[in-house]
Amino acid sequence: MQIWTPNQNIQNQRFTIQKVIGSGGYGITYSAIEQRTGKTFVLKTLNHLQQTKPDFPEQQQKFVQEAFRLAKCHHPHIVEVHDVFQENQLWVMVMEYIDGQDLAEYIDQQGKLSEHEALCYVEQVGNALEYIHQRGFLHRDVKPNNILLRRTTKEAVLIDFGLAREFTTGRTGSMTSAKTEGYAPLEQYERRGNFGTYTDVYALAATLYSLLTGEVPFPANFRKTGIPLPPPQQFNSQISDRVNGAILQGMALQPQERTPTVLEFRKNLGLVSSGDPEVQLKSSVGMDYRQLRDLLAAGKWYEADEETARVMLAVAQREKEGWLRVEDIDNFPCEDLRIIDQLWVKYSNGRFGFSVQKRIYQSLGGTREYNKEIWQAFGDKVGWRKGGDWLYYRDITFDITAPEAHLPGG
Structure with missing residues (x-):
């Protein structure tokens, strides 16, 4: 059995263990310094309980599958996975270190969140879940404790x-019985249940319930006995009727009655239009994004790039200076950044946008x-350099045929 202690060196002196930063039912995570670079990483392994079980080899296999699944x-x-290695037969996952705190700690300190702030986080996590669902697997443990907020950007x-497990929607399958009370849907209490994207919808809706109320929802197995789920508005009268209804539908007990x-779910929350997926232009500072939308819809990429620079400077109140500082970017309103990015992503069919560049x-x-x-x-990679030289702005390609993530560039 392997348990590492502070200042212990592993992987041929590559890493020096700092401390344990988390431990759950299966895994344990350490912060560690990579000696060559001086950077901090998170190392994850199976915990001491799993290491002493007879089925440890099988659990290791699942752990490695998780690592390779995440690495893709x-x-x-x-969270980004950088590497996987073995240390004395124990598989280890090397992940990015995120300086911040999880949402459970955050609401313990801040109290229940405003609807605007909570929806911002749910929108980001929702996008992540859609991404993994498209790749054929479920997370199955979405909850505030498993959502970290970057300290600087609050992302x-x-x-x-x-x-996480692979799935086929609607097909009955056998899954591990592990779950988190209050966030796990009814099908996770059954050894063989019908799992699908709606399984993660329940947990995401329950997470939003908790962010807005400061309460952990009644567990699904209790509700099955006839105990009703109190509407989130019962704990927070500031929650809108639309969001209250979306949460309750997202947490419907039976999968067939739940938001699929x-x-x-994002449409029901008002984050996405329910017809043609029109981007919601709800600026948190009153900025008008209709001009940017119209330019992008018309394929006027140069004009749209200029308009993007204009509105971002205006939102940050830096029109006079004409450029953004690091602190301006760190404090840029989440909702407005989302609007700008989604407009670029939508009208370029996913080729352009800040999120594409960041990925x-x-x-x-x-x-x-x-x-x-x-x-x-x-x-x-994005076509801003050719032959080893950086291009001037006038040489940028303002066309849909430009390399992926080429725009916005202003």
């Missing part, structure tokens, strides 16, 4: 894919810390 995911709101990041997909940048190993080689590789 490159999304701004999903939500979904972590802990230990219960995360996209439908590629992070896939190359990019972080908030400047790295010349990674930045140059990113410039090459």
Whole structure:
């Protein structure tokens, strides 16, 4: 059995253990310093209880499957896996270290959140869930404890894919009985149940319930005995009727009565239009994005790029200076950044947008810390460099045929 202690070196002196930062039913995570780079990473292994069980080899196999499944995911709101290795027969996952706190700790300190702030986090996690659902697997443990908030940007990041499993919607399958009371739907209490995207919808809706009320919802198995779920408005009268109804539908006890997909849940919350998926232009500071929308819809990429720069400077109140500082970017309203990004993503059919650029940048190993080689590789990838030289703005390609993530560039 392996349990590591502070200052212990592993992987041929590659990592020095700092401390244990988390432990659950299956895994244990450590913070560690990589000696060569001086960077902090998170190392995850199976915990001491799993290491002493007769089925430890099978659990290791599932752990490795989780690692490779996560390593294929490159999304701004999903924790990044950098490497997998063995240390004395124990498999270890090397993940990015996220400086921040989980949403459970956050609401313990802040109290129940405003509807606007809670929906911002649910929108980000919802996008992450749609991404993994498209790749054929479920998270099955969405809850405030498994959502980290980056300290600087307040972006939500979904972590802990230990219960993630592949699925076929509507097909009865055998799953592990592990679950979190209050966030797990009824089908997770059954050894063989009908699992689908609606399984994660329940947990996401329950998470929103908790963020808005400060309460953990009644567990699904209690509700099955006839105990009704109190509407979230009972604990927070500031919750709108629309959001209250969307949560209750998302937490319907029976899968066939529940909101079927995360996209439908987001539509019910008003985050996405229910017809043609029109981006909701609800600025948190009163900015008018109709001009940007119309330019993008008309395929006027140059004008749209200029308009993007204009509105971002206006939102940050930096029109006079004409450029954004790091603190302006860190404090840029989440809702407005989402609007700008979604408009670019929608009208470019997913080719352009900040989220597309971020996905590629992070896939190359990019972080908030400047790295010349990674930045140059990113410039090459998105077409901002040619022949080893950076292009002038006038040489940018303002056309839909430009490389992926080429725009916005202003």
